[in-house]
Amino acid sequence: MLLSLLFASALAAQGVDEISTDEPLPRTTAPYLIPFPEALSPPGGSDFAPETVAPVDAPEPPPAPKDAKADKKKKGPDKRRGEDPSEPKESAYSLAMSTGPACRAVHLTSWIAGTGKSRRAFLDKLKGTVVNAVVIPLKETDGHVYIPGVAKASEFNSYRPAIPDPAALLKDLKAQNLRAIARIVVFKDNYLPKKHPEWAVRRPDGKLWLNQNGIAWVDPYQRPIWDYNLQLAVRAAELGFDEIQFDYLRFPSDGNTKLCRYSNPHHTSASAIENLREFLDLARKRLAHTKVPVSIAVFGMTTTAKDDMGIGQEISKFAPMVEFISPMMYPSHYARGEYGLSSPNREPYKIIFRGLRDAKARLKQHAPKLRPYLQDFSIYGVRYGPSQVRAQILAAHLQGVESWILWNPSNRYTWDTLTPKALGAAGMPVESLEGGTASVAAPGAGRADVLESTLPRP
Template identity: 40%
Template structure:
């Protein structure tokens, strides 16, 4: 049976009535399968003055001093739950179902193409898959649906519409029990950088930097530029995405660039963790999970890898980290394995285990990207059933919170996937 994302809720009414303005609310967050407390669950309450946050105690309990209008909860390794409260309510039980997202990626174009989208849904229906990662803002800064975010139209991000009604697409996907992850490419943003060159990364002569794909970037240390992606994340959360995943949340991996602050590791890391902290604050009212994509080598490097991604700092800012563990991307290999594409299992398993040893976090907080496309760096071999299954086995044996398959063409098969 497919995992249910919105989970069951039971409400226990109090024996006496009190005015809502003075009534306190307490409750518990429990595992929907075994009834055990979910320690550390994040509980979000919507009150007249805004949003209040509580963390479930060892016994799963939480409390709010005044009665909220709505209560929602989420926890690492689980889905989400929400309840609208009642005037006579004094105790609430929220039940969370365990969830290990196993997903496919759909680009700006893939989510708008009925054939590609329906093919992905069919794979969810017949295999172990239960999630989709959908571009909300893609690699070229494009937003595929009619967004209400200021600047989206004027800066050219809405030059193409591939999804006319994102709410309808989300409803369709959720009818199939799919966990939805909204991917937002943050600092690689060609339209925004051209619209606001004062925010853009520059080369030594002052011109806009362009990467190998001729795309301009936003300087992550320009905090005034953050509001655009943060507003888009809030819009995606309101549309119903279960998780917001930030990609290209880093500095460009190039030399000789100019930023608004000195290019030190401390400044780079502060900009990236600062943005993610701002995202957490902005998204607090929506009860959504927050994820970040990181370079695979970040798991091995004790520095910020020259891009502002410091593993030990990043784990403090998001719910889930998603290292890009494509063997083709490991041009230097890893210790003991100089030829990465011949060892897809070891690349995934050993990288995740090394990250866990360094960060001392639950393996459920790591959900890697896996390679489902032809090798481009070594011998151009196909990554089909054997390579895909080897990567999945590496992720799961490391204890990971699921995994995600990346194919830029959005063409997937059941090869390497277990049947439902």
């Protein structure tokens, strides 16, 4: 079963206030980050104070292989370095997908998005980069809703004024021709179960089920929960957001999930998958009059897993219903041994290249909908800077995936890496970056040298 551990306390104990790409973090055994208390991100605080230290719904790393020798025997000829002999052939440029305009986004925390001065300072940094979209959370894992005008949020007293004037936010985004993506956390909600325990995931004794961090979840089968989140989605679309991205559209994964009890007494993987499909179908119907598309964020390992991972996420079943699928492919969140790599966090190029290769095989004709979340934060003693971010973008590019979303919990991105000039120097065709279309150039002289020089060293 998937596990996650408390990381905020580990950071506090080591005197680390936030994740930054500027300095490496001390090593820690905690595989995940969780939200900091809301008090650390008040309106009017530091211009780039973190709202949360959690990557968007990220995959729990699978356990390392028990028999390392047996695991190595399964690998290819270059097993000691985790090399895949098919990669040179597969990264040749025939696999490019024509997806139309590429969507290259960064995630912006809601308290900064809703504060005029801080927001404008952030948007100034986007000028001259290839970024053409911004993802903004309108509802987070704490269960709070960050824009006004949602009737059920008022009823539940879950509104928090992070973005009190969404019209001003959208005006600033439109002024820079930026796609506004509203991110809505659906079923991980630590607030509503205390208001309506009858809508929560329960234990066999009827009490609230909590994960190992004491966090509750709402029951994904409960239709009132659907109505609540879709009311927020419709509100966002009618305000002028260009896309609705549903996150945590899944069942619980952390803690003793064997004790989870749902309102559907016949809960199975099949019923979980179908339940989430029905949610997406209803979302599309509720949003039809706005003509605003739907996207989803999913576990990174859904690109490789052969089943729903026990959480109801089967991306091939969701693909026909959404515009984009965004697996969280942070290299730091892959376990040792994954893809034959002893330290995935130090191999951003290989993780993204191989993960997207698997995703394309799984999604088939829907592969052009891929838009992965990529890592732009440092953790576990591995510094992520320009070369690591560039390596991920280039790996996606060589798999024909031109759309992506960068994640940094403190809104501090490697801006110098995100210019057409910088990415062009790394071997990406500048015309595809400036023109916003997915195109892949034929290999040219010296390209292998450029590629090798941009990749982080093991």
